[in-house]
Amino acid sequence: MSVTDKQFLNPEKWVSLHADYLFNYTISRLNDRDLAKDLVQDTFFSALKAKDNFKGESSERTWLIAILKRKIVDYYRKINSTKGKAEVRMSFYAEGEREGEWLEERAPTDWSGEIEKKIENEELAIVLEKCIESLPEKYAMVFRMKTVHQIETEDICNELEITSTNFWVIIHRARTQLRKCMEENWFKI
Amino acid sequence: MKITCNEATEICDKSQYKEASVWEKIKLGTHLFLCKKCGLYAKQNKMMSVCLRKLKEAESHKTHHLNQDEMNCMAQELKTKIEA
Numbered sequence: 165m166s167v168t169d170k171q172f173l174n175p176e177k178w179v180s181l182h183a184d185y186l187f188n189y190t191i192s193r194l195n196d197r198d199l200a201k202d203l204v205q206d207t208f209f210s211a212l213k214a215k216d217n218f219k220g221e222s223s224e225r226t227w228l229i230a231i232l233k234r235k236i237v238d239y240y241r242k243i244n245s246t247k248g249k250a251e252v253r254m255s256f257y258a259e260g261e262r263e264g265e266w267l268e269e270r271a272p273t274d275w276s277g278e279i280e281k282k283i284e285n286e287e288l289a290i291v292l293e294k295c296i297e298s299l300p301e302k303y304a305m306v307f308r309m310k311t312v313h314q315i316e317t318e319d320i321c322n323e324l325e326i327t328s329t330n331f332w333v334i335i336h337r338a339r340t341q342l343r344k345c346m347e348e349n350w351f352k353i
Numbered sequence: 354m355k356i357t358c359n360e361a362t363e364i365c366d367k368s369q370y371k372e373a374s375v376w377e378k379i380k381l382g383t384h385l386f387l388c389k390k391c392g393l394y395a396k397q398n399k400m401m402s403v404c405l406r407k408l409k410e411a412e413s414h415k416t417h418h419l420n421q422d423e424m425n426c427m428a429q430e431l432k433t434k435i436e437a
Binding site: 175176178179180183184187188191192197200201204205208209212255256263264265266271272273274275279283288289292293310311312313314317332333335336339340342343346347351 | 400424430
């Protein structure tokens with residue numbers, strides 16, 4: 165990069181130039197308006213404090229996104245260690261002779277009625293949203309990033325600093341619980 | 354070769370995103386041949402994917418914006434910090 169390409173920071177313009185972009189980026193990971201707003205604001209504050217570390221080798225926006233990403237992984241860590249302790253309900257025997265087999269009350273049962281019609285029904289989205297919402301936050305976050313926002317597995321693992329094994333366990337638990345929730349609240353009523 | 358229901362359904366979930374390996378799919382296929390409950394799970398999981406696709410499509414048309422008030426408020430707070 166030549167000297168003339170060197171980027172400079174312009175904090176006075178951060179909000180008008182980048183706030184909306186950073187906000188949209190955060191929403192697709194956290195699905196919570198107020199929280200997203202806080203993280204964006206926080207990103208600007210941290211960036212301001214660290215502005216002497218900016219070397220001008222990347223664009224201002226890229227630099228801000230890098231700071232925001234730290235905020236997101238910090239948040240993920242927090243819900244993973246405290247509130248995240250509310251694990252999803254187990255669907256399989258965790259130990260003993262039957263380890264890995266379905267727990268009777270969690271096993272799939274036939275969905276009665278007109279399934280096709282239920283899939284076409286517009287209220288489906290509402291129930292589905294509620295079921296995702298009922299997952300422990302960490303599971304809902306990872307599940308949404310992958311399924312709703314279609315972020316690549318590798319990118320999610322990098323961003324949240326988790327292994328792919330861990331990632332698939334989260335997806336698996338989220339989907340088993342989601343299936344059960346949809347069975348109880350939609351497909352069997 | 355033999356896997357548990359827990360493992361089988363995890364592969365089934367993975368394959369909803371087309372990310373299960375060939376070997377995993379073979380193991381899953383064998384398990385499904387013998388296990389009714391997981392067979393049902395696999396069938397319903399596909400329907401779940403259809404439902405989720407609708408949610409995904411709805412979301413892909415959305416962009417989330419800050420309104421003018423929120424922007425002003427943010428700018429104001431940042432300004433105080435800059436001047437401090």
